Amino acid sequence: MIEVKNVSMCFHMSPDRIQSLKEYLVTLAKRKLKYKEFWALENVSFSVRPGEVLGIIGRNGAGKSTVLKVISGILKPTEGSVSVRGNIVPMLELGSGFDFDLTGRENVYLNGAILGYSQRFLDEKYDEIVDFSELGEFIGMPIRNYSSGMMMRLAFSIATVVNPEILIVDEILAVGDEAFQRKSRKRMLELMSGGTTVLFVSHDLEQIRQMCDRVLWLDHGQVKMIGETKEVCDAYQI
Amino acid sequence: MKIKWNLQKGCLATLAAYIVLAAFFYWIGGEQLRTRVDIDESISPSASVGEILSDTVLEQPFYAHCDRLTDFSVFAGTFGRSNGGILSVDLYVQDPQGGKELAEHFSVDMAQIQDSDWLNLRLTQPLENAIGRSFLLEISSKDSSLGNAVTLYYGSSIAAGRVEVKSADWIPLRINGQPLEGTLCLEVTGVTDLWFGHYYWYIFTGLGVLLALYCWRLCLLQKKGKVCLGLKLLAAFSRYRFLIHQLVSRDFKTKYKRSVLGVLWSFLNPLLTMLVQYVVFSTIFKSDIPNFPVYLLTGIVLFNFFSEACGMGITSILGNASLITKVYVPKYIYPVTRVISSGINLLLSLLPLLLVILFTHTPVRPAILLLPFSLACLLCFCIGMVLILSSLMVFFRDTQFLWNVLSMIWLYVTPIFYPEIIIPAQFMTIYKMNPMYHFIRFARTVVIDGISPEPKAYLICLIFAVGGLVIGGLVFRKVQDKFVLFI
Numbered sequence: 001m002i003e004v005k006n007v008s009m010c011f012h013m014s015p016d017r018i019q020s021l022k023e024y025l026v027t028l029a030k031r032k033l034k035y036k037e038f039w040a041l042e043n044v045s046f047s048v049r050p051g052e053v054l055g056i057i058g059r060n061g062a063g064k065s066t067v068l069k070v071i072s073g074i075l076k077p078t079e080g081s082v083s084v085r086g087n088i089v090p091m092l093e094l095g096s097g098f099d100f101d102l103t104g105r106e107n108v109y110l111n112g113a114i115l116g117y118s119q120r121f122l123d124e125k126y127d128e129i130v131d132f133s134e135l136g137e138f139i140g141m142p143i144r145n146y147s148s149g150m151m152m153r154l155a156f157s158i159a160t161v162v163n164p165e166i167l168i169v170d171e172i173l174a175v176g177d178e179a180f181q182r183k184s185r186k187r188m189l190e191l192m193s194g195g196t197t198v199l200f201v202s203h204d205l206e207q208i209r210q211m212c213d214r215v216l217w218l219d220h221g222q223v224k225m226i227g228e229t230k231e232v233c234d235a236y237q238i
Numbered sequence: 239m240k241i242k243w244n245l246q247k248g249c250l251a252t253l254a255a256y257i258v259l260a261a262f263f264y265w266i267g268g269e270q271l272r273t274r275v276d277i278d279e280s281i282s283p284s285a286s287v288g289e290i291l292s293d294t295v296l297e298q299p300f301y302a303h304c305d306r307l308t309d310f311s312v313f314a315g316t317f318g319r320s321n322g323g324i325l326s327v328d329l330y331v332q333d334p335q336g337g338k339e340l341a342e343h344f345s346v347d348m349a350q351i352q353d354s355d356w357l358n359l360r361l362t363q364p365l366e367n368a369i370g371r372s373f374l375l376e377i378s379s380k381d382s383s384l385g386n387a388v389t390l391y392y393g394s395s396i397a398a399g400r401v402e403v404k405s406a407d408w409i410p411l412r413i414n415g416q417p418l419e420g421t422l423c424l425e426v427t428g429v430t431d432l433w434f435g436h437y438y439w440y441i442f443t444g445l446g447v448l449l450a451l452y453c454w455r456l457c458l459l460q461k462k463g464k465v466c467l468g469l470k471l472l473a474a475f476s477r478y479r480f481l482i483h484q485l486v487s488r489d490f491k492t493k494y495k496r497s498v499l500g501v502l503w504s505f506l507n508p509l510l511t512m513l514v515q516y517v518v519f520s521t522i523f524k525s526d527i528p529n530f531p532v533y534l535l536t537g538i539v540l541f542n543f544f545s546e547a548c549g550m551g552i553t554s555i556l557g558n559a560s561l562i563t564k565v566y567v568p569k570y571i572y573p574v575t576r577v578i579s580s581g582i583n584l585l586l587s588l589l590p591l592l593l594v595i596l597f598t599h600t601p602v603r604p605a606i607l608l609l610p611f612s613l614a615c616l617l618c619f620c621i622g623m624v625l626i627l628s629s630l631m632v633f634f635r636d637t638q639f640l641w642n643v644l645s646m647i648w649l650y651v652t653p654i655f656y657p658e659i660i661i662p663a664q665f666m667t668i669y670k671m672n673p674m675y676h677f678i679r680f681a682r683t684v685v686i687d688g689i690s691p692e693p694k695a696y697l698i699c700l701i702f703a704v705g706g707l708v709i710g711g712l713v714f715r716k717v718q719d720k721f722v723l724f725i
Contacts, residue, residue, distance in 0.1 A: 012723070113481040113485070115565065
């Protein structure tokens with residue numbers, strides 16, 4: 001399903017980011033156009049079988065989010081290759097495709113299209129999305145009038161309506177008030193246990209132990225350990 | 239299974255559309271596809287030969303640059319009075335041995351000749367095989383008398399923009415055998431056959447067969463489950479159609495969201511621009527362009543689209559940075575949708591153009607149906623430009639400011655509110671490198687003259703459109719993977 005082979009990801013870090021042509025030419029003329037290389041991932045290889053839930057753990061800056069971005073195609077690896085079969089729904093950040101001047105309804109379609117849903121699918125699921133978000137009649141209002149909680153509820157409802165083949169989750173999202181948080185957590189767990197392939201990044205080891213079949217431990221951009229959940233978690237906790 | 243069926247149906251539809259369009263095009267294109275009218279511009283009139291009296295014989299040899307000679311004009315003057323008598327004009331065909339053969343004889347009543355105007359003489363039968371042959375014009379008058387005769391003008395320089403340039407290869411005018419310092423003001427009009435029209439049906443069949451073969455190949459590859467560029471494009475189109483539709487409708491909805499007149503601005507904007515420029519250029523600066531309102535508005539509508547698409551498209555990658563770093567969507571979607579949004583605006587602004595066409599009583603001929611060709615070429619060119627600009631913008635934020643200056647220069651080097659003849663001839667080659675010049679000229683020929691442009695114009699537009707698109711696409715593809723690191 002997902003095959004990550006010898007992936008390395010290198011970022012060029014220049015001391016100050018060059019954003020104008022003048023700066024570029026000046027630094028080029030001074031021959032100071034040197035980058036500091038930073039390898040966010042080094043020679044990472046693993047594979048995920050269909051239906052498997054793979055947990056990814058590691059410290060801050062270990063490369064967890066970079067791995068997810070490489071798999072979802074946002075970043076292109078400097079070396080190595082990634083092959084993915086099946087449609088991916090990334091749940092990295094909610095509501096990034098919202099347009100504040102449009103109504104809730106229009107945003108459901110816009111955001112759905114960005115996430116790769118088809119028109120027919122959205123037509124079918126539209127009522128379900130609105131019901132879940134508990135927005136009611138507010139759905140016809142421009143979302144610049146929404147409270148932040150309302151916005152997050154709508155975004156969550158759109159993102160989780162799918163039944164994707166591959167789901168990428170960067171921390172379990174729990175938004176809104178307490179009741180909605182419980183509801184959304186339940187929805188996430190349902191999605192993750194529903195036979196889809198899940199890549200799951202979390203700092204909550206308890207959740208990882210509960211949910212995952214296998215765990216990948218990343219440390220400074222390298223695979224420290226991959227294997228059975230219990231083994232890896234125990235090793236990580238020491 | 240369903241997609242397979244769709245592809246076959248799509249291929250058949252494409253082929254059918256091709257046949258219908260090609261036949262339709264032959265009908266609309268008409269005479270302009272088969273022949274080209276050549277006009278050999280005249281020398282500027284600078285001096286008169288004096289009254290043409292009974293003992294005066296003017297001799298002007300000239301060469302034809304067209305296949306068939308149809309008519310010619312000379313610049314005449316009457317000294318502001320009405321004259322009597324007959325002006326006889328003889329057109330001879332000269333052979334290399336020095337002999338000459340009368341081709342046609344014209345007798346013009348001098349009373350009919352207008353002062354300081356062109357006297358047009360049309361051959362009863364077009365003279366075939368004229369190209370490269372030498373002709374002789376002999377003008378005399380048997381029964382005119384002093385104070386009762388007309389004159390003709392001659393000169394030695396041609397107008398090129400604001401300056402007069404000495405004409406290079408001229409054959410002197412002879413008056414009673416004496417050569418003068420200049421040539422007769424003579425405008426020769428002829429018709430040249432074009433191979434394109436001649437072989438139209440062969441070209442049509444050839445392209446049709448190629449198209450059919452390609453469709454067949456696509457179907458075959460799909461059956462085998464292989465991919466190629468065409469199939470990939472089709473798949474991408476069907477997959478991202480809904481997204482493009484959503485993004486375009488977002489652009490459109492948010493553009494006029496909080497304005498009172500809303501979508502009406504799409505009509506009003508070009509109309510008001512035209513009105514201002516019309517007032518400025520038809521009263522303050524005199525311009526003698528025929529049908530100036532339509533001339534102006536065609537230019538404005540097309541150029542507005544270009545500058546809007548590029549101006550908005552330049553930030554299309556940066557503006558969607560939050561999406562690009564979070565969700566995977568092919569990045570070209572953003573620039574392309576931006577141009578399509580502007581394209582819809584362009585379609586809306588064609589409505590005021592239509593209004594002005596009706597209002598100025600410009601005759602509407604079938605050739606106006608060729609306008610979409612020019613618009614489609616412009617659209618492709620814009621997509622190419624926006625792909626380049628938006629990717630440059632990611633790396634250098636100066637691009638935006640540079641582009642502001644550049645688009646202003648571009649506006650002035652495109653004949654929007656001035657006629658192209660004011661451009662000096664020596665700069666014309668550089669001037670014609672501007673793609674906008676060709677797109678706008680194409681649109682004007684179709685709208686104002688109501689005829690199809692010559693086949694060369696199609697080719698030039700097509701080259702600029704495809705060239706722009708391909709270069710833009712290649713640049714974009716090369717740098718798109720680095721976008722995420724810079725935004």
